Amino acid sequence: MNNAEEKLVFERPRSLTDAHTHYCPGCTHGIAHRLVAEALDELGLRERTLGIAPVGCAVLAYYYFNVDMAEAAHGRAPAMATGMKRANPDKILFTYQGDGDLAAIGAGEIVHAAGRGENITVIFINNAIYGMTGGQMAPTTLEGQKTTSSPMGRDISIAGHPLRMSELLATLDGAAYVARGSLHDPKHIRRAKKAILTAFKVQQAGLGFSMVELLSACGTNWKMDPVEALGWIKDNMVPYFPLGDYKVTDAVKNL
Amino acid sequence: MHQSIVFSGFGGQGALFAGQVLTYAAMDTGRHVTWIPSYGPEMRGGVARCTVIVSDDEIGSPIVRNPDVAVVFNNPSLEKFQTEVRSGGLMVVNSSMINVSVDRSDIRTLWIAGGEIAIELGDVRMTNMVLLGAMLAANPVVELSAAEQALRDHLPERKQHLADPNVEVLRRGYRTATKE
Amino acid sequence: MARELWKGNEALAEASVRAGLVAYFGYPITPQTELLEYLSLRMVKLGRAFLQAESELAAINMVYGAACTGVRVMTSSSSPGISLMQEGLSYIAASEVPVVLVDIMRGGPGLGNIQPSQGDYFQVTRAAGHGDFHPLVLAPATVQEAVDLVYLAFDLAEKYRTIVIVVADGNIGQMMEPAEMPPMRKVKKDRPDWALTGADGREHRIITSLELGAERLEALNLRLQKKIARIRQAEVRYQEHKVEDADILIAAFGTMGRISQTAAEMARAKGIKAGVFRPISLFPFPDERLEELSRQVSRILVVEMNAGQMLDDVRLAVGKDFPVEFYGRMGGVVPLPDDVLEVVERIGAELNDEQR
Numbered sequence: 001m002n003n004a005e006e007k008l009v010f011e012r013p014r015s016l017t018d019a020h021t022h023y024c025p026g027c028t029h030g031i032a033h034r035l036v037a038e039a040l041d042e043l044g045l046r047e048r049t050l051g052i053a054p055v056g057c058a059v060l061a062y063y064y065f066n067v068d069m070a071e072a073a074h075g076r077a078p079a080m081a082t083g084m085k086r087a088n089p090d091k092i093l094f095t096y097q098g099d100g101d102l103a104a105i106g107a108g109e110i111v112h113a114a115g116r117g118e119n120i121t122v123i124f125i126n127n128a129i130y131g132m133t134g135g136q137m138a139p140t141t142l143e144g145q146k147t148t149s150s151p152m153g154r155d156i157s158i159a160g161h162p163l164r165m166s167e168l169l170a171t172l173d174g175a176a177y178v179a180r181g182s183l184h185d186p187k188h189i190r191r192a193k194k195a196i197l198t199a200f201k202v203q204q205a206g207l208g209f210s211m212v213e214l215l216s217a218c219g220t221n222w223k224m225d226p227v228e229a230l231g232w233i234k235d236n237m238v239p240y241f242p243l244g245d246y247k248v249t250d251a252v253k254n255l
Numbered sequence: 256m257h258q259s260i261v262f263s264g265f266g267g268q269g270a271l272f273a274g275q276v277l278t279y280a281a282m283d284t285g286r287h288v289t290w291i292p293s294y295g296p297e298m299r300g301g302v303a304r305c306t307v308i309v310s311d312d313e314i315g316s317p318i319v320r321n322p323d324v325a326v327v328f329n330n331p332s333l334e335k336f337q338t339e340v341r342s343g344g345l346m347v348v349n350s351s352m353i354n355v356s357v358d359r360s361d362i363r364t365l366w367i368a369g370g371e372i373a374i375e376l377g378d379v380r381m382t383n384m385v386l387l388g389a390m391l392a393a394n395p396v397v398e399l400s401a402a403e404q405a406l407r408d409h410l411p412e413r414k415q416h417l418a419d420p421n422v423e424v425l426r427r428g429y430r431t432a433t434k435e
Numbered sequence: 436m437a438r439e440l441w442k443g444n445e446a447l448a449e450a451s452v453r454a455g456l457v458a459y460f461g462y463p464i465t466p467q468t469e470l471l472e473y474l475s476l477r478m479v480k481l482g483r484a485f486l487q488a489e490s491e492l493a494a495i496n497m498v499y500g501a502a503c504t505g506v507r508v509m510t511s512s513s514s515p516g517i518s519l520m521q522e523g524l525s526y527i528a529a530s531e532v533p534v535v536l537v538d539i540m541r542g543g544p545g546l547g548n549i550q551p552s553q554g555d556y557f558q559v560t561r562a563a564g565h566g567d568f569h570p571l572v573l574a575p576a577t578v579q580e581a582v583d584l585v586y587l588a589f590d591l592a593e594k595y596r597t598i599v600i601v602v603a604d605g606n607i608g609q610m611m612e613p614a615e616m617p618p619m620r621k622v623k624k625d626r627p628d629w630a631l632t633g634a635d636g637r638e639h640r641i642i643t644s645l646e647l648g649a650e651r652l653e654a655l656n657l658r659l660q661k662k663i664a665r666i667r668q669a670e671v672r673y674q675e676h677k678v679e680d681a682d683i684l685i686a687a688f689g690t691m692g693r694i695s696q697t698a699a700e701m702a703r704a705k706g707i708k709a710g711v712f713r714p715i716s717l718f719p720f721p722d723e724r725l726e727e728l729s730r731q732v733s734r735i736l737v738v739e740m741n742a743g744q745m746l747d748d749v750r751l752a753v754g755k756d757f758p759v760e761f762y763g764r765m766g767g768v769v770p771l772p773d774d775v776l777e778v779v780e781r782i783g784a785e786l787n788d789e790q791r
Contacts, residue, residue: 082497088501318694
């Protein structure tokens with residue numbers, strides 16, 4: 001069959017560059033990047049999107065997203081995105097932040113961006129650990145979870161409780177859409193993609209703050225192989241960080 | 256000509272605004288002028304004080320140790336400025352609020368019942384204009400007419416209805432002081 | 436445009452609007468708050484961006500974000516607030532995006548007080564954040580000069596892709612003086628070729644202060660240093676008052692410059708030939724001119740509302756062998772002309788004794 005028709009079934013999203021990422025084997029950042037890029041492509045937003053990379057493992061995300069991007073100081077991405085959006089209301093803004101960035105050092109900025117109903121989209125990667133600095137305790141580290149700064153396991157009497165950011169931010173009137181998904185298997189990855197699409201549509205419609213939290217794997221710092229790490233999300237993270245929509249305003253439902 | 260004039264009272268007595276009217280009048284008649292408040296965390300009832308400098312030349316320091324003139328609205332202001340006004344200077348004293356005697360013989364002191372006159376003409380809050388008018392009679396740093404014009408020109412829109420009564424009070428202060 | 440009476444803080448705000456300010460982000464702090472308050476109405480009425488941030492930390496990062504898109508943006512604060520902004524300032528300097536910052540200094544350290552001070556000379560000229568950089572720093576002495584300098588600041592920030600700090604003590608923020616406003620400029624529609632505007636029909640752009648390789652980060656630093664050298668060359672500003680025949684030269688900036696001018700006049704009335712050298716650009720410091728002047732005067736007296744900060748720059752300019760004296764007050768105490776005069780008279784007497 002010489003004339004067999006070639007049919008393209010899979011390609012790199014235009015919103016991703018062809019750079020090789022620096023992420024560890026088994027890391028789910030690559031999946032999250034791809035989902036964001038596919039969403040921007042499908043909604044035709046790439047050309048007017050500005051992204052903000054965090055401090056953390058995704059610090060170099062600006063090499064991987066084929067959109068205009070800036071690098072924020074640790075935790076300040078929502079403030080930076082606010083400045084960009086207020087000065088350029090016609091642009092689409094997203095921040096890409098980890099748990100240390102968003103829930104620890106940047107807790108103030110994210111709460112106020114959500115409270116103001118800042119018309120930006122936040123992609124929140126929760127892997128319950130500090131990856132880039134080598135596996136220290138994060139604000140989302142689970143009770144009993146061993147890290148290099150909680151070597152005996154997180155002790156609630158010392159370190160307090162893990163923060164559930166989606167639940168917290170969903171209480172704010174400015175938040176239009178807040179959802180938590182997971183990247184531990186294909187079914188959940190497809191759901192996560194849908195949530196990301198919704199979040200950008202919310203921004204396009206000017207409905208307010210949108211955030212998608214993604215439970216993610218860090219096999220390297222969890223000291224697990226990739227498959228084990230995905231299982232750990234399902235067995236340990238999902239019970240503490242239940243999946244689902246935490247805030248869907250009526251306006252978002254009618255989208 | 257180079258003159259420093261302090262207006263001092265409690266917050267809310269209008270000392271700062273009296274200074275501003277003088278400042279506008281000086282500016283509108285082509286003088287160099289500065290107005291500087293002493294600012295503090297108090298919003299109401301605290302000390303409100305400003306220094307106005309009017310000069311024919313460029314003004315260096317906007318603040319002075321010994322002002323030429325002090326317009327004092329209350330007891331603490333009198334106590335402070337009766338030691339600070341320069342020798343040969345002038346102190347305009349709001350007798351309606353002040354019951355402390357002045358023990359300086361080397362300065363001119365003008366006692367004026369700012370509060371009573373303002374109440375008689377409609378509102379105690381116009382005390383500041385009585386004192387400004389009186390000061391201009393004793394010390395014509397700007398013409399009375401310039402102060403009247405400044406008051407009309409620079410009262411904010413929402414307070415324009417207060418222009419006529421304030422001008423009347425300013426004039427009364429001026430006339431009362433001229434008689435004395 | 437006729438002269439109008441302006442409060443320093445509001446004059447700074449209006450002049451910024453006229454310079455084509457697109458976005459303002461700030462946080463209230465005495466004694467600069469009137470600037471923020473003024474813009475909260477003015478900017479919104481013009482359909483431009485104004486936002487009261489949740490902290491100075493957030494404010495400076497909002498400014499950083501807007502600056503990355505190539506628009507004219509500013510913030511304003513006072514000493515403790517500037518300390519909080521230092522993180523952002525360092526990132527902004529490394530990213531080479533233009534930003535204008537107004538600092539209305541108050542008494543420190545710590546919470547200090549809200550009285551006027553010049554205690555942050557080191558902070559703005561030397562240590563506006565971590566790493567090797569210097570903002571361009573302009574220090575007005577009058578409300579008119581504040582207007583002119585902040586208007587200029589936006590041009591300089593864009594020209595050099597740098598931070599320009601207009602620094603004044605609380606006196607200048609709070610005082611009223613007649614000033615003439617500059618003309619209203621149109622907001623520029625076109626954006627510079629480095630700005631983030633969306634990767635439409637071109638390669639995607641990145642603005643970052645991260646350079647992981649030592650040599651690449653050194654290259655970034657060398658570029659910053661080159662820029663600083665150009666600024667040193669071209670942006671020196673100062674004002675002189677009766678220096679030609681001066682025996683004693685008072686060096687002072689901002690409010691202390693004008694107070695010293697009055698003191699110099701008082702000294703001249705007493706037969707002491709005093710003059711005033713007032714640096715307007717604190718960075719770049721006018722060291723060459725000061726060195727020149729040091730050859731024709733007998734003594735330099737530095738007067739500041741701090742413990743002697745610009746003093747270091749003066750000493751660097753004139754060398755260790757030239758006699759430099761210092762008079763300063765701290766904590767919000769403002770030296771009066773007669774305080775300065777007293778020191779000038781003392782120096783005058785010493786010079787007389789030396790000549791005998």
